[in-house]
Amino acid sequence: MRRRTLLAGSVAVAGVSALAPERAMAAARPDIGVSAYAFPLSAVRLLPSPFTENAARTQSYLLFLDNDRLLHTFRLNAGLPSTATACGGWESPTTELRGHSTGHLLSALAQAYASTGDTAYRVKGEQIVAVLAQCQTRLGNGYLSAFPESFIDRVEARQSVWAPYYTLHKIMAGLLDMHLIAGTAQALTVLLGMAAWVKARNDRLTLAQRQNMLDTEFGGMNEVLTNLYQLTGDPAHLAAAQHFDHAEIFDPLAAGQDNLNNYHANTQIPKVLGAIREFHATGVTRYRDIAVNFWDIVTRHHTYAIGGNSNGEYFKAPDRIASELSDTTAECCNTHNMLKLTRQLFLTDPARADYLDYYEGALYNHILASQDPSSAHGFQCYYVPLRAGGLKTYSNDYNSFVCCHGTGMESNTKYGDTVYFHDGGSTLYVNLFIPSVLTWGAYTIRQETTFPAAGSTRLTVTGAGTFQMRIRIPAWAAGAQIRVNGGAATSPPAGAYASLSRTWVTGDVVDVTLPMTVRREAANDNSTVQAVKFGPLVLAGLFGSSNLSALPVLDPATLTPTSAGSVALQPFYKVHGQRYSVYWSVTGSPLTAHYPFDGSPADVSGNERTATVYGAGYGSGRTGNALALDGSAGYAALPNGILAAATNFTIALWVRLDTVTTWSRLVDFGTGTGAYLFLTPRSSAGTLRFAITTGGSGAEQRIDGPAALTAGAWTHVAVTRNGNLGVLHVNGVAVAQNPALTVGPAALGSTTRNYLGRSQYADPYLDGALDNVRLYARALSAAEVSTLYTSGS
Ligand SMILES: [Zn+2]
Numbered sequence: 001m002r003r004r005t006l007l008a009g010s011v012a013v014a015g016v017s018a019l020a021p022e023r024a025m026a027a028a029r030p031d032i033g034v035s036a037y038a039f040p041l042s043a044v045r046l047l048p049s050p051f052t053e054n055a056a057r058t059q060s061y062l063l064f065l066d067n068d069r070l071l072h073t074f075r076l077n078a079g080l081p082s083t084a085t086a087c088g089g090w091e092s093p094t095t096e097l098r099g100h101s102t103g104h105l106l107s108a109l110a111q112a113y114a115s116t117g118d119t120a121y122r123v124k125g126e127q128i129v130a131v132l133a134q135c136q137t138r139l140g141n142g143y144l145s146a147f148p149e150s151f152i153d154r155v156e157a158r159q160s161v162w163a164p165y166y167t168l169h170k171i172m173a174g175l176l177d178m179h180l181i182a183g184t185a186q187a188l189t190v191l192l193g194m195a196a197w198v199k200a201r202n203d204r205l206t207l208a209q210r211q212n213m214l215d216t217e218f219g220g221m222n223e224v225l226t227n228l229y230q231l232t233g234d235p236a237h238l239a240a241a242q243h244f245d246h247a248e249i250f251d252p253l254a255a256g257q258d259n260l261n262n263y264h265a266n267t268q269i270p271k272v273l274g275a276i277r278e279f280h281a282t283g284v285t286r287y288r289d290i291a292v293n294f295w296d297i298v299t300r301h302h303t304y305a306i307g308g309n310s311n312g313e314y315f316k317a318p319d320r321i322a323s324e325l326s327d328t329t330a331e332c333c334n335t336h337n338m339l340k341l342t343r344q345l346f347l348t349d350p351a352r353a354d355y356l357d358y359y360e361g362a363l364y365n366h367i368l369a370s371q372d373p374s375s376a377h378g379f380q381c382y383y384v385p386l387r388a389g390g391l392k393t394y395s396n397d398y399n400s401f402v403c404c405h406g407t408g409m410e411s412n413t414k415y416g417d418t419v420y421f422h423d424g425g426s427t428l429y430v431n432l433f434i435p436s437v438l439t440w441g442a443y444t445i446r447q448e449t450t451f452p453a454a455g456s457t458r459l460t461v462t463g464a465g466t467f468q469m470r471i472r473i474p475a476w477a478a479g480a481q482i483r484v485n486g487g488a489a490t491s492p493p494a495g496a497y498a499s500l501s502r503t504w505v506t507g508d509v510v511d512v513t514l515p516m517t518v519r520r521e522a523a524n525d526n527s528t529v530q531a532v533k534f535g536p537l538v539l540a541g542l543f544g545s546s547n548l549s550a551l552p553v554l555d556p557a558t559l560t561p562t563s564a565g566s567v568a569l570q571p572f573y574k575v576h577g578q579r580y581s582v583y584w585s586v587t588g589s590p591l592t593a594h595y596p597f598d599g600s601p602a603d604v605s606g607n608e609r610t611a612t613v614y615g616a617g618y619g620s621g622r623t624g625n626a627l628a629l630d631g632s633a634g635y636a637a638l639p640n641g642i643l644a645a646a647t648n649f650t651i652a653l654w655v656r657l658d659t660v661t662t663w664s665r666l667v668d669f670g671t672g673t674g675a676y677l678f679l680t681p682r683s684s685a686g687t688l689r690f691a692i693t694t695g696g697s698g699a700e701q702r703i704d705g706p707a708a709l710t711a712g713a714w715t716h717v718a719v720t721r722n723g724n725l726g727v728l729h730v731n732g733v734a735v736a737q738n739p740a741l742t743v744g745p746a747a748l749g750s751t752t753r754n755y756l757g758r759s760q761y762a763d764p765y766l767d768g769a770l771d772n773v774r775l776y777a778r779a780l781s782a783a784e785v786s787t788l789y790t791s792g793s
Contacts, residue, residue, distance in 0.1 A: 041414060046115070055115070075131070091401040096163075129190060214246040218267075250290050266403070269337040301319050302316070306369065309334050332384065339359055381393065429470050459509070476516070518559055530554070538572040611639075640750055649745050
């Protein structure tokens with residue numbers, strides 16, 4: 001479907017009367033190189049969800065704002081009278097960026113109108129456009145701004161000035177949105193005047209002069225002018241757009257090079273958004289390569305777990321994540337613009353499911369997470385702190401007007417724009433699980449879900465006909481299932497689209513189940529710094545009013561959705577008004593493996609080091625079941641190199657001996673009789689013993705307990721090594737130590753004979769049961785060992 005048809009659809013859904021008397025001009029040029037298309041915002045009505053709650057707050061703010069205050073500096077700049085109270089913050093009369101918020105406001109009003117059908121937003125936007133038209137007429141040459149044209153002289157002359165074209169872009173984009181989305185003809189008239197001024201102003205410059213000028217942030221000038229070209233077909237608009245192709249940024253990106261280090265992030269993202277639109281306008285694949293390469297580089301090498309990027313507004317060296325956690329991480333504008341870019345790339349290549357996987361994560365964990373729910377007006381974060389102990393802070397009604405306050409108005413008025421797409425024919429894409437109703441020609445699709453509170457959604461079709469429904473199965477949703485009308489389930493692969501082609505009738509129901517599991521995502525630059533995710537959600541630890549000076553330590557073994565740990569985790573988007581940590585240090589508590597032996601050899605540490613059980617079964621345990629060994633041939637084997645990364649370590653387990661046999665083994669990890677470590681319940685000296693050696697039995701370093709273990713009772717045994725100090729614990733109490741334990745497990749190399757209940761030598765097999773065998777690549781403290789004992793785990 002081309003834009004002409006989309007607009008017709010928009011009119012039909014919103015009601016013809018709503019768009020009369022001003023009708024949007026139809027697009028002159030179809031996009032090139034796209035195979036999916038967006039629905040107009042008016043075709044999607046959101047049903048109650050966290051998104052409608054955010055949207056309602058922003059909508060309330062849009063109607064609250066006083067147009068005259070937002071137009072005050074425009075009027076003054078044009079020599080028109082204004083008695084309005086000046087705004088503060090970045091809209092103060094002396095701030096060089098003044099006027100940008102008025103542009104954001106126009107975009108937001110147009111979107112709010114289309115999303116709700118409430119003409120109050122459109123009327124308010126039209127009133128602003130009318131005053132802007134007066135200001136433009138008064139200025140006389142097409143120029144329109146809240147600051148004088150001398151700012152443009154300064155940016156051209158490379159004199160100090162903030163970012164004049166950045167602000168002009170916001171105004172131009174707002175005007176285009178008022179025209180395209182709200183149908184305001186006067187907005188296009190004003191925009192055409194501005195576009196002509198931009199072209200004339202830049203035609204005067206040499207290529208070198210223009211490229212030098214582009215070192216100053218200019219927003220998405222190339223994007224808005226390309227969008228205008230697609231609307232008008234006037235080659236002058238494309239030429240003006242291409243005046244803003246910034247070679248210093250585009251050339252390395254076209255070659256796939258990551259040169260982003262130390263570049264201001266949100267200066268670059270809109271340029272690339274312009275590049276993909278220039279591809280859609282021209283078919284020149286270099287523009288597409290720039291955009292695809294940039295997206296791949298940013299999302300894979302510069303993006304935090306919440307989907308945001310930048311520290312102190314700047315891109316850093318590739319993969320610096322854990323080393324760049326601060327109070328000024330993840331500027332919200334960047335993700336607003338990354339999501340706009342992601343949508344355009346999806347339209348370009350809708351087979352790539354990873355585009356919407358990123359979109360979903362950033363939408364929930366950054367965009368939805370950055371509005372203050374206690375504010376009736378949707379106050380907005382600028383940065384989202386990702387240091388430990390971070391605290392979100394927000395904008396306000398009239399004294400902030402930071403950039404992210406502006407993009408926040410836009411983000412929160414267009415949540416319906418990416419839920420569904422179509423292919424121009426008979427294919428429907430269901431990309432996000434947001435409760436909503438889509439009107440698609442003769443069909444209505446109603447999506448009902450409490451996602452992400454629950455991992456499921458239901459789509460109900462009204463209307464009869466044949467089409468293909470392509471449902472995104474997120475990469476995190478292994479084990480997803482789809483049922484049509486309650487029939488047999490199909491199991492589509494994760495990270496791809498599931499296709500349902502059928503002749504639909506009214507009342508057909510599609511149920512999608514998306515299992516959500518807890519998992520950890522390591523920072524690119526430090527595998528021990530990790531974030532916790534549940535389905536698409538980042539979970540943050542709640543620390544109330546407690547500031548933190550370092551990353552909190554997380555024991556992954558304690559991480560379950562119902563864990564009664566000392567720190568509560570909750571979806572990051574719900575975390576407001578208290579300190580939190582998104583990232584954790586797992587350095588201090590790397591649980592290497594944990595075998596509860598509750599009827600299976602599974603490792604429940606999350607590391608999937610499943611044991612293999614030979615000649616043994618499961619019987620009653622200390623808690624649940626235990627590994628039952630018969631003393632003749634039964635044992636379990638653990639994966640190769642099970643403690644190969646550990647210098648310090650802990651082995652902790654519960655044992656109940658049926659027979660006490662000298663030299664039988666609780667554990668014995670090694671490569672044979674030359675290099676090994678073991679725990680025996682009774683040595684020939686009549687003691688519980690730990691030993692480790694890289695030189696056979698003659699070189700064993702030992703810790704002997706005061707006595708052998710006894711039969712018939714569950715006993716907790718643990719051995720730890722911290723530096724050269726080895727300690728043996730029985731039932732939570734340290735009973736013996738060796739301060740000269742100079743050999744650690746890493747010295748054994750990648751051990752291949754890692755046994756529970758069996759020796760490297762021809763010793764007796766263990767007769768008894770083992771439960772909750774835990775291995776750590778660090779020394780647990782005495783208190784931690786004691787806790788394992790008292791908890792029975
Ligand atoms: Zn911003």
